[in-house]
Amino acid sequence: MTAEVAVLGAGMHPWGKWGRGFVEYGVAAARAALVDAGVGWRDVGSIVGADTVRGGYPGYVAGATFAKALGWQGARVASVYAACASGAQAINTARTQILAGMADVVLVVGADAAPKGFFRPAGGDRPDDPDWLRFRVLGATNPAYFGLYARRRMAVHGDTLEDFAQVKVKNAAAGALNANARYRKTVTAEEVAASAVVADPLRLLDICATSDGAAALVLSSMEFARRHGAADPVRIRAVSTVTPTYPTTVLDLPDIATDSAAVVAPADGTFRASIARAAYEEAGIGPEDISLAEVYDLSTALELQWYEDLELCGEGEGAKLLRDGVTAPGGRVPVNTSGGLASFGEAVPAQAIAQVCEVTWQLRGTAGARQIEGARVGVTANQGLFGHGSSVVAVR
């Protein structure tokens, strides 16, 4: 178990399709987080940007880009890329700097302006890149992988299309209460069923969209928080950034095949499960301690998978947990109280940070109409392309 850092501030730019540059979104989120923290930008000792690969050089050097936009003031800077886990790695970079005594206050920012339609690999002929290969050789989009997982769950665990639809119904209802969400309408199971199939068995409303958006956090040492008058701040107790263990046995983005398990026996549990386990171990808590979870619902079916990977239930019991209302507001462990990616869409470098923003507001008791009663421990779960784990445990 490691020492804790304080979450002094959280901020977002509302998600949507705004047609502007990612810097604008990121600066708005950063300013919101600084105001929330009651910290001036000049008092920030370090800034960490989660990279977007779609902005050319400014995107690749996100930390410095946000620092320049906010006004150069000499802070330390770092920029990190870990695909969908970029935000968690940015948080972890900030945390390690604080715990190492390199900075008292660190601003973490992730922002993106997503392209229309399917995500696609970077341009050029690059047959040494598995992400390029899966598109060129198979036309395998991200939803294709989500479809494979969904069909596999139906075959192995007996999940139904209605179960998947109910995840969307739940998350859309939460998103309708969230001013930062892109989609703010409730959705019915009938509407999910009536939407077009994208990748069998998943439909348009089973799959998250791509969005513009931003999220930011101000993290500090516990000592700074006390001096700053924050006696009982939300604290980050663990950040899991684990990689998989060879051999991986679940076909995963962007790979065309799994590793062979013929010679080396696979570890117990999947990569996704190991992400959560590492966070629990570092935090010194267990799944029974969790008040709420923000999980990476790229598809409705994938949310059910995360219930199992977070050990909120046993393997194959995800749909039952949903049906029993355990993961709904008022249930034992509400999941995606923010509305999740179902309501936000993907803004890749921002989403793992946005998950921590939601947990922060819930743990403070300031989540408004979405507020969960008595939330004490929140966990986030996410996974980045190319084997990046991402899970954060925050406590109050």
Place this chain on the structure above:
Amino acid sequence: MVANWFAGEGDDFRLLGTRCTACACVFFPREDGFCRNPGCAGGELAEVPLSRRGRVWSYTDGRYRPPAPYVSDPELPWEPYTLIAVELEAERMVVLGQSVPGVSVADLEVGMEVEVVQGVLDEDSGTTWTTWHWRPVAVGA
């Protein structure tokens, strides 16, 4: 485009992987640079054909045209393709591939036996790009 991922004609068509001579781990797509087993100090990587048949791990389709670098003619209406993830028993690995044309998700079930056959990925006036396809054993000749 992807050199030496498969070879042979007809019943001799096989996916090609590589096997580490030190630890016997098999890799597909072929790994020619280094053995990725963390417990292996590294051996030579020798080409090895993969099992011809396997069982469906899962399947899906693409109802919308994927972006480049997938090649498709934007002038033509989009024809959905089917993707099958196939579990090879001997290798204990799952390999994704398109199905042979004409097989839809309605023709498939998890656990069904399929075999690898040669197929065409796309062609232009000068070149035909070949690939591998999975074909249900019960359907194929």
